[in-house]
Amino acid sequence: MRLTSRLLRRLGRRRLADERGAVAVLVAVLLVPLLGFAAIAVDVASLYADREQLRNAADAAALAVATDCATGGCGNPTATATSALTANAGAADAAGATLRTPEVSVGGHSVTVTVSADQAHWFAPVLGIDSTRVTATATATWTAMSHGVAQFPLAISWCEYKKQIAKYPLTSTVSHRLDWELSWLTLCSGPSGGLTFGGGHALTGTDSSSVCRATSSVGQYIDISVWSSWLPNRCSAKHLDGLIGTDLQIPVWDDVDGWLFGGYRAHVYGYALFHLTGYELTYGEPTFYGYFTRAVVPLSATSPTGTTPAADLGATSISLSPQG
Incomplete structure (x- = not known):
């Protein structure tokens, strides 16, 4: 019985050592994709934050152009929208996003402004994705007061x-x-x-x-x-x-x-x-x-x-x- 007990203990220690080695190899193999997923999550979260900021900027730009039009003249709608975009997209700009010139469409008594920014990624470039374009569109309407x-x-x-x-x-x-x-x-x-x-x-x-x-x-x-x-x-x-x-x-x-x-x-x-x-x-x-x-x-x-x-x-x- 003593011989059998000693033999089982030795075999158990060897088996545990073998399993520890296998786990280490498995962790090493999975570490790269795990880090990749974490990196992508960081970049995706940044995109969502930028999109929300651009939504606010698009609203501000559409309101600014509509106000000009409502008070007697649309002036230079693109310049007005650009100024509002720059003033209201600060967080996205600070996060490394490159703001693009907004697209402005004025027709009838409404204006539609589409703003966009190219967001540079922190980790996604290892997968060949250097940046992603984020856009937001807003429409404002002006009417005579009723x-x-x-x-x-x-x-x-x-x-x-x-x-x-x-x-x-x-x-x-x-x-x-x-x-x-x-x-x-x-x-x-x-x-x-x-x-x-x-x-x-x-x-x-x-x-x-x-x-x-x-x-x-x-x-x-x-x-x-x-x-x-x-x-x-x-x-x-x-x-x-x-x-x-x-x-x-x-x-x-x-x-x-x-x-x-x-x-x-x-x-x-x-x-x-x-x-x-x-x-x-x-x-x-x-x-x-x-x-x-x-x-x-x-x-x-x-x-x-x-x-x-x-x-x-x-x-x-x-x-x-x-x-x-």
């Missing part, structure tokens, strides 16, 4: 608006006193060519008795005050002080209905923007200083998405299409 939140309850006729921008085009940023051209009794030939009563300007109702703002939508009829030019107390000097340096959203009407003692309503055709630089409190309405302009108005979370077409009178909103 929903407005006026921080001052004022509305004007289509004819009044045309008179104002005939004197001071939307491209002018020279501040001037806002002198009304038309009286309320003026007959106005609207954008459709038909005559409508009420060619001047008027105060409107407000959202409630505690605020000075007035919310409306294109196609809606809003109450207007023709014979009274007294401002409600809530539209105080303090409120007006807070509006200096901002763009007042002014509903523009193309039709008026109602009767003398029952009040009047105006049909909202679109929205103009008046950049307020100052005011004077006088009898009744204040006197405004500033200029009519073009600008992009941010969409609020509560803005309705109606289908009524809006006229382009300077107030524009921009939206991004979801990336695929």
